[in-house]
Amino acid sequence: MAGWLRRTFADPQIEVHLLIDEGEIVIDEVRHHWMAFWRAALEAVAAASLFTAFLVSSVQIGWLPLLLCLGFGVHAFWLGLTEHMDRFVITNMRVFRTRGVMSRRLATMPISRILDITVEKPLLGRMLDFGHFVFESAAQEQGLRDIRYVGSPDVRDLTIQRVVQRSGLRRSVSHEL
Numbered sequence: 239m240a241g242w243l244r245r246t247f248a249d250p251q252i253e254v255h256l257l258i259d260e261g262e263i264v265i266d267e268v269r270h271h272w273m274a275f276w277r278a279a280l281e282a283v284a285a286a287s288l289f290t291a292f293l294v295s296s297v298q299i300g301w302l303p304l305l306l307c308l309g310f311g312v313h314a315f316w317l318g319l320t321e322h323m324d325r326f327v328i329t330n331m332r333v334f335r336t337r338g339v340m341s342r343r344l345a346t347m348p349i350s351r352i353l354d355i356t357v358e359k360p361l362l363g364r365m366l367d368f369g370h371f372v373f374e375s376a377a378q379e380q381g382l383r384d385i386r387y388v389g390s391p392d393v394r395d396l397t398i399q400r401v402v403q404r405s406g407l408r409r410s411v412s413h414e415l
């Protein structure tokens with residue numbers, strides 16, 4: 239039963255969004271870099287600290303650290319699960335992002351609509367190899383504008399550029415000369 243629950247509840251189920259009969263294949267499935275989980279980890283540490291406080295506190299006020307421990311623990315789990323379920327997928331036809339735990343949101347952009355990709359790498363991101371993507375397209379109100387905490391952002395950017403190039407949307411330099 240635990241395997242079934244994990245497959246349905248904690249699995250973003252990328253394959254159900256693919257146009258397999260049209261020949262769409264996944265080039266890269268981007269999960270968040272481990273730094274995206276910093277807040278959840280911090281809250282989990284707070285929950286562990288509060289549990290320790292519960293163990294050494296008196297009986298009269300022991301319920302307060304326990305209650306706070308449960309609150310921080312549940313919220314840390316929720317934050318971690320939310321980050322885990324947020325996936326950015328690059329296929330041979332489009333890029334899409336699926337996210338959400340209880341309800342799911344899917345944002346899709348055909349490769350032909352990508353006008354520009356900006357890769358932002360803060361100092362910590364340069365040291366730990368993560369960055370943020372900012373997509374520019376003809377329609378600015380899409381769920382793909384900001385993709386945060388992308389691991390190996392330069393490699394992912396080159397992957398997208400290769401897919402765009404192979405789709406024939408941009409001419410190669412050798413043909414222009």
